[in-house]
Amino acid sequence: MSPAGEVTWGRDVSITCSISTQVLGGTFILQQTSGSFRETQTSGTNSATFNIHKVDFDKEGLYQCQYQKRGSSQTFSSPLSDSVRLSVTVSLQQPNILLTCPDGGLVLSPHGAEVTRGYSFVITCSIYSIYPEGRFFLIFSSSTITETKSAVNYSASFNFPAAQYEHQGNYSCVYEVTLSTRRFNSTESAPITVIVTICSDVCVSVAVGAVSSYGDGGKDSVDQLGNRKENAEEVETVENEWSDVYEEPESVIMIEMM
Numbered sequence: 001m002s003p004a005g006e007v008t009w010g011r012d013v014s015i016t017c018s019i020s021t022q023v024l025g026g027t028f029i030l031q032q033t034s035g036s037f038r039e040t041q042t043s044g045t046n047s048a049t050f051n052i053h054k055v056d057f058d059k060e061g062l063y064q065c066q067y068q069k070r071g072s073s074q075t076f077s078s079p080l081s082d083s084v085r086l087s088v089t090v091s092l093q094q095p096n097i098l099l100t101c102p103d104g105g106l107v108l109s110p111h112g113a114e115v116t117r118g119y120s121f122v123i124t125c126s127i128y129s130i131y132p133e134g135r136f137f138l139i140f141s142s143s144t145i146t147e148t149k150s151a152v153n154y155s156a157s158f159n160f161p162a163a164q165y166e167h168q169g170n171y172s173c174v175y176e177v178t179l180s181t182r183r184f185n186s187t188e189s190a191p192i193t194v195i196v197t198i199c200s201d202v203c204v205s206v207a208v209g210a211v212s213s214y215g216d217g218g219k220d221s222v223d224q225l226g227n228r229k230e231n232a233e234e235v236e237t238v239e240n241e242w243s244d245v246y247e248e249p250e251s252v253i254m255i256e257m258m
Contacts, residue, residue, distance in 0.1 A: 006057050008086045009179055010130065013086065017065030018047035019078060022154035026069035033062040033083060057180050060088050092186035095136070095173040098124040099192050105163075112193025115163040121194070125173035126155040127186065134177030139188065151175070163196045170194075 007013040017028045028048035031038040037059065041048040053057055062083040069076045086111070105119030115121050125136040136156040138147040149156035160167055173189040 005085065006089050007032045008130070009088050010054050012051060012053050013055050013059075014049050014051045015063055015065075015084065015086075016047055017067070017081065021046060021067070021078075023069050023076075026067055029066045029068065031066070032059075033064055035059075036059050036213050037063075055086075055088055057088050057182065060086055062086075090131070090174055090177075090179060090182075090184045092131075092177065092184060093128055095125050095127040095175050095189040097171065097173045097189040097192055097202050099124070099171075099194070100124070101161065105134055107197075109195070112195045114195045114197050115167075117164065117196050117198050118162050121160050121163055122157050123160075123171055123173075123192070124155060124157045125153075125175070125189065127175045129175070129177070131177045131179060134175060137174040137176065139172045139174060140169055141171075141191075142166070163194075165196050168194055168196050175206060189215045 015030055017030055019028075022211050024046060025042070025044055027036065027040050027042045028050075030050045035058065037051055037052075041050060062085050064083050065081040067078040091196065099113050099121060101115060101119055101121045103119055105116035106121070107114040125138065127136075133151040133154060134147055135150045136148075138158045140146070147158055151231060170191040173193045175186040177184050194251050
């Protein structure tokens with residue numbers, strides 16, 4: 001049998017029957033001992049190869065060969081051969097997980113992926129697979145709720161419009177595929193740790209500096225107006241620096257298992 005013993009679901013397998021005899025031109029029979037599979041093949045040699053295409057789970061089990069030769073008045077049959085077992089396997093790779101921030105606000109630290117509070121982020125699960133497309137589970141360590149999305153081109157994206165503190169935690173992906181009513185799950189992907197942070201000191205300074213303060217009765221003194229002018233100039237300078245720091249291309253963090 002080729003491949004020997006185990007074959008991946010959906011692949012082809014071949015089983016060869018042979019006999020030591022001088023009486024050629026007979027018929028080989030390959031049959032499944034506990035199933036409905038039975039095929040015959042006439043051969044001018046002492047062997048015959050049976051090809052089973054796109055193996056499914058109904059082809060699992062034990063197989064035996066038999067050789068028959070029809071004479072003038074009767075048919076002679078050999079004893080059944082020893083049996084060989086065919087096992088159908090499903091092997092799913094470990095998925096990949098990818099975190100992106102379309103609007104920026106992502107920093108990679110030794111502790112994980114730091115996402116600025118209020119910024120959107122996307123977690124994408126993907127996998128290489130030879131099986132029909134299934135679905136992805138996004139597992140969040142801080143919740144018992146698991147999000148599910150059908151795979152499109154063996155990928156699925158989970159969107160978070162605005163990062164909040166409740167989104168902090170470890171995220172991982174699991175892929176599931178259904179084959180002939182049987183479900184198979186991959187192992188979990190490597191985790192990505194999401195840490196939600198507030199703006200840096202520069203960002204806080206801008207927020208505070210942008211708030212005006214008024215004197216009694218809503219009137220400003222000359223000194224207060226002067227201070228406000230200086231603050232405004234400082235805010236403009238800081239905002240320009242902030243713009244230089246945070247106007248970046250889309251941030252990406254990826255963990256890929258080969």
